[in-house]
Amino acid sequence: MLHTVWKGKLNFGLIDVPVRLHSAIDDVSIKLRTIHKICHTPIQYEKMCPSCGREVNNDETMKGYETSSGKFIPITDKEIENLKKPFEEEKDIRIMNFVHLDEVDPLYFDRSYFLSPSEGGKRAYSLLxxxxxxSKRAGFAKLFLHSDEKLALIRPYKEAIVxxxxxxxxxxxxxxxxxxLSAAQEVSPQDLQLTKTLxxxxxxxFQPEHYKNEYQAAFxxxxxxxxxxxxxxxxxxEPAPKNVANLMAALKASLDYPIAPPDQNMKKREIKRKEAF
Structure with missing residues (x-):
């Protein structure tokens, strides 16, 4: 049974089809971990502040947008939530119009999902x-998914809608x-005919099941x-997390000399940081 990643309605005209969304792609890539050669401990990737020279936790971070001129606009999580709310509340895949499937270049395709009918939606699902x-057509739609508004194409695939x-x-x-890339080069009729024959x-x-990832099989x-x-x-x-009290002491020590120039305070800060730990 496939995991449901989204639940709502697929609508076009006056017709609503209750549906569930399931990822159609299975990530089967082989994942490797990085460990320390000496003690064989998994390597951690910590959030480090290059200015303070220490690890920071999530409570000390904030989000923001950096402009092309180098200015930083702080944005709170609450502001982002308020912005998303009206979009997240609309649990619809809105088909705006229909297009001929062969008009859509595959360059535009991103990710594939199976749509399955929810309770009471089987008849309308089968009809669509x-x-x-x-008709060899596809629905051109919009929905809010994974924190963004997506364009989507609704098309048939075997017994399902994708x-x-x-x-x-x-x-x-x-x-x-x-x-x-340059302007089109002239080709001789003979070369063109030979290429078309080849x-x-x-x-x-097209039989995709005949093609295997030979590198992955060898790996x-x-x-x-x-x-x-x-x-x-x-x-x-893996070592236990550092003592929170020590972390707070180091933070306090780094704030004890906020006004004087950095070159005057560097040694004093270093001494207090060592004392804190």
């Missing part, structure tokens, strides 16, 4: 699926910026062999 299949999230047009880079000879039905076999040969190590114990 059949209409899209026979939603493809799309890139906005302004997100597609200008083809004129691609290096080394394409014909290499053309076969998996490599890992299995290492496991069989007992080429393993025991991970070291």
């Amino acid at each position: 699926h059949e209409a899209l299949s026979q 939603m493809e999230t799309l890139h906005y047009h302004h997100e597609i880079r200008d083809i004129r910026d691609v290096p080394n 394409l014909e000879e290499l053309t076969s039905p 998996t076999k490599f890992i299995e062999q290492k496991l069989e040969q007992k080429e393993t190590i025991t991970l070291g114990h």
